[in-house]
Amino acid sequence: MDFSLTNEYAMAQKLFRDFAQNEVAPLAEEVDENHRFPTETVALMQKYGFLGIPFAKEYGGQGCDYLTYALAVEEISKVCATTGVILSAHTSLCAGAINNWGTEEQKQKFLRPLVDGSKLGAFGLTEPEAGTDAAGQQTKAVLDGDEWVITGNKIFITNAGEADTYVIFAMTDKSAGTRGITAFIIEKGTPGFEFGINEKKMGIRGSATRELIFRDCRIPKDQLLGQEGKGFGVAMSTLDDGRIGIAAQALGIAGGALDKVVAYVKERKQFGRPISAFQNTQFKLAEMKIELEAARYLVYLAASKYDKREKHSVEAAMAKLKASRVASYVTNLAVQLHGGYGYIQDYEVERMMRDAKITEIYEGTSEVMLMVVSAALLK
Amino acid sequence: MKIIVCIKQVPDTTEVRLDPKTGTLIREGVPSIMNPDDKSGLEAALRLKDEHGAHVSVISMGPPQAKEMLREALAMGADEAYLVTDRAFAASDTWATSSILAAAISKLDYDLIITGRQAIDGDTAQVGPEMAEHLGIPNVSYAEEIQLEEGSILVKRQFEDFSHMVRAKFPALITALGELNTPRYMTPGAIFDAWRNKEITEWNRADVPVEDSNIGYRGSPTRVAKSFPKTMKSPGMKIEEGVEESVEFILDKLKEKYLL
Numbered sequence: 086m087d088f089s090l091t092n093e094y095a096m097a098q099k100l101f102r103d104f105a106q107n108e109v110a111p112l113a114e115e116v117d118e119n120h121r122f123p124t125e126t127v128a129l130m131q132k133y134g135f136l137g138i139p140f141a142k143e144y145g146g147q148g149c150d151y152l153t154y155a156l157a158v159e160e161i162s163k164v165c166a167t168t169g170v171i172l173s174a175h176t177s178l179c180a181g182a183i184n185n186w187g188t189e190e191q192k193q194k195f196l197r198p199l200v201d202g203s204k205l206g207a208f209g210l211t212e213p214e215a216g217t218d219a220a221g222q223q224t225k226a227v228l229d230g231d232e233w234v235i236t237g238n239k240i241f242i243t244n245a246g247e248a249d250t251y252v253i254f255a256m257t258d259k260s261a262g263t264r265g266i267t268a269f270i271i272e273k274g275t276p277g278f279e280f281g282i283n284e285k286k287m288g289i290r291g292s293a294t295r296e297l298i299f300r301d302c303r304i305p306k307d308q309l310l311g312q313e314g315k316g317f318g319v320a321m322s323t324l325d326d327g328r329i330g331i332a333a334q335a336l337g338i339a340g341g342a343l344d345k346v347v348a349y350v351k352e353r354k355q356f357g358r359p360i361s362a363f364q365n366t367q368f369k370l371a372e373m374k375i376e377l378e379a380a381r382y383l384v385y386l387a388a389s390k391y392d393k394r395e396k397h398s399v400e401a402a403m404a405k406l407k408a409s410r411v412a413s414y415v416t417n418l419a420v421q422l423h424g425g426y427g428y429i430q431d432y433e434v435e436r437m438m439r440d441a442k443i444t445e446i447y448e449g450t451s452e453v454m455l456m457v458v459s460a461a462l463l464k
Numbered sequence: 465m466k467i468i469v470c471i472k473q474v475p476d477t478t479e480v481r482l483d484p485k486t487g488t489l490i491r492e493g494v495p496s497i498m499n500p501d502d503k504s505g506l507e508a509a510l511r512l513k514d515e516h517g518a519h520v521s522v523i524s525m526g527p528p529q530a531k532e533m534l535r536e537a538l539a540m541g542a543d544e545a546y547l548v549t550d551r552a553f554a555a556s557d558t559w560a561t562s563s564i565l566a567a568a569i570s571k572l573d574y575d576l577i578i579t580g581r582q583a584i585d586g587d588t589a590q591v592g593p594e595m596a597e598h599l600g601i602p603n604v605s606y607a608e609e610i611q612l613e614e615g616s617i618l619v620k621r622q623f624e625d626f627s628h629m630v631r632a633k634f635p636a637l638i639t640a641l642g643e644l645n646t647p648r649y650m651t652p653g654a655i656f657d658a659w660r661n662k663e664i665t666e667w668n669r670a671d672v673p674v675e676d677s678n679i680g681y682r683g684s685p686t687r688v689a690k691s692f693p694k695t696m697k698s699p700g701m702k703i704e705e706g707v708e709e710s711v712e713f714i715l716d717k718l719k720e721k722y723l724l
């Protein structure tokens with residue numbers, strides 16, 4: 086058992102770190118302040134293959150793996166959690182779903198442009214009445230000749246409006262319950278498919294969070310993803326994978342905040358000495374570091390299980406729960422150690438604390454993570 | 465077209481510390497990077513490859529650790545990598561370094577050789593031009609722009625406060641300035657390839673057709689009489705904006721350093 090990153094991972098981590106520092110960090114404050122989607126960063130990530138990290142080269146991907154992808158999300162989220170979630174939703178939820186469930190034709194048609202850097206993806210499961218209870222889908226899909234006709238609304242969809250390709254879920258047979266849910270691939274620009282307004286959020290403000298509106302939206306029959314009636318399984322397994330990305334995002338936010346606060350406490354003087362001289366400060370930093378490292382190994386464990394094609398649903402849930410709590414804990418303490426300055430927007434920990442909270446909510450709330458872990462224990 | 469780029473692994477600091485006793489560079493504890501001018505040289509080669517098609521090889525003389533930098537070059541898009549390494553080559557000055565590199569390169573096919581203008585540690589800017597002499601090919605130094613022509617290269621050569629346009633017939637050697645371009649990032653997939661699917665060709669003493677009298681400490685005519693550190697002043701920063709922007713900038717800087 087070796088806990089260190091081997092050569093290729095260490096070099097990839099360095100690449101992501103350099104990219105984050107040079108290209109992502111300079112925009113983070115402005116993107117948050119103006120709730121602006123960082124189109125130029127997405128274009129750069131496309132250019133350098135970041136949008137296809139865990140996918141096979143035969144589809145235009147990078148041929149790396151989930152651990153490498155998690156390292157990318159982590160390093161980028163250290164400086165900008167907005168950019169981190171754009172990458173994560175695209176990779177895990179959209180491209181990942183098509184990679185795992187698509188037919189060969191669908192992979193050629195939809196996966197290739199997503200992973201070779203020409204298109205961006207999104208994933209629409211949540212509805213006003215179907216949040217944690219995702220089985221309560223109201224969106225309907227009815228077969229009419231060679232076309233599915235989709236009607237309904239999805240809310241809170243990351244990358245909505247910016248993305249080109251959407252994996253969405255709808256009821257094809259209401260009477261069958263979760264066995265009546267089916268997954269589809271829909272492209273932006275399809276008549277009858279529109280977007281609602283961009284939500285104003287507490288954090289990750291540069292990311293797009295919009296409604297998907299389907300009004301008699303007709304798509305070809307072959308855009309059904311997986312099998313009819315198997316959509317709930319597609320959604321659940323895709324979210325298992327996605328949680329690794331969100332856990333990596335949380336890890337990044339915590340790591341970024343720790344970097345900032347370590348620098349700050351050495352500079353800030355009170356009572357004639359740097360506040361790092363107080364034992365309270367030192368112990369708080371130590372606690373933060375220990376929590377961060379504990380979370381890191383859960384995240385990397387879940388990613389390596391994925392890479393070994395082993396079951397990773399419980400590991401991903403543990404990783405997301407732990408890392409998201411650590412992100413909230415560390416950013417909260419980072420603000421505390423900054424004193425009043427930490428509450429002012431000019432200091433990045435203010436943004437980081439706002440960004441951290443969402444990791445405890447999306448892709449399954451912390452309560453859902455506890456359900457997944459406890460269900461496995463008691464089964 | 466075949467291009468060879470000479471890349472050197474250097475300590476990641478422009479503030480080189482010297483061992484007061486031996487007068488040589490202290491390299492321990494300093495992370496290593498690809499020499500910045502060389503990275504620009506590599507980028508120039510990769511752009512020629514992207515635009516016109518080319519086979520790009522990188523070559524370095526140095527200890528086995530230099531392999532990491534060679535893999536980085538592969539991950540940026542180089543096709544092949546060579547490491548020239550042997551204890552017998554240690555302590556080479558620029559004459560010996562250029563003799564060894566030129567001899568190694570003479571085993572390969574090339575139209576164009578690109579070196580950096582200078583290495584940030586040794587800083588002599590001699591190795592490139594010396595290699596051209598050893599190989600008997602034209603050399604254009606200080607390239608700030610290049611343009612490929614039929615069988616030759618047109619180089620805008622920086623010269624004090626004006627530039628020369630120099631055309632050199634292949635095979636030729638140019639030395640690259642950092643200003644030539646901004647080097648690209650590696651891609652994740654190419655990093656994996658560089659470590660998992662590519663080999664670095666290693667050449668030792670016996671593989672390099674160079675005279676004993678031209679290698680290592682004995683083959684190095686340079687003797688460093690004395691080395692001493694210069695006291696360095698922080699370079700400062702010039703702000704040429706309006707009053708308001710300047711004040712804003714200064715305030716930001718002070719906040720950045722937590723002085724406000």
Ligand SMILES: Cc1cc2nc3c(=O)[nH]c(=O)nc-3n(C[C@H](O)[C@H](O)[C@H](O)COP(=O)(O)OP(=O)(O)OC[C@H]3O[C@@H](n4cnc5c(N)ncnc54)[C@H](O)[C@@H]3O)c2cc1C
Nearest residue numbers: 208209210211216217241242243294446447448449450452
């Ligand atoms: C910024 C943002 C981006 C998002 N991006 C996407 C996206 O790209 N795609 C997508 O499909 N969705 C997305 N979502 C939706 C997100 O996944 C849901 O908000 C989340 O799953 C929770 O659902 P809900 O908001 O309906 O909360 P609810 O389900 O109403 O939950 C409210 C509270 O009740 C708790 N709760 C609910 N049921 C139980 C139970 N049985 N036992 C115990 N506690 C329970 C929850 O844990 C929570 O604390 C996003 C949301 C946000 C805010």
Ligand SMILES: Cc1cc2nc3c(=O)[nH]c(=O)nc-3n(C[C@H](O)[C@H](O)[C@H](O)COP(=O)(O)OP(=O)(O)OC[C@H]3O[C@@H](n4cnc5c(N)ncnc54)[C@H](O)[C@@H]3O)c2cc1C
Nearest residue numbers: 470525555556557558579580582583586587588589590591
């Ligand atoms: C202060 C000082 C002390 C020194 N001490 C000694 C000493 O004690 N003994 C001694 O023998 N020499 C000594 N040297 C010389 C030292 O060995 C040189 O660094 C080396 O020969 C290369 O020259 P350079 O770094 O100046 O490269 P430059 O001539 O500045 O490099 C130009 C270009 O040539 C190419 N290049 C240079 N070196 C390599 C390489 N190894 N592999 C691939 N490409 C390369 C690169 O493209 C580079 O950009 C010293 C130099 C200095 C300045």
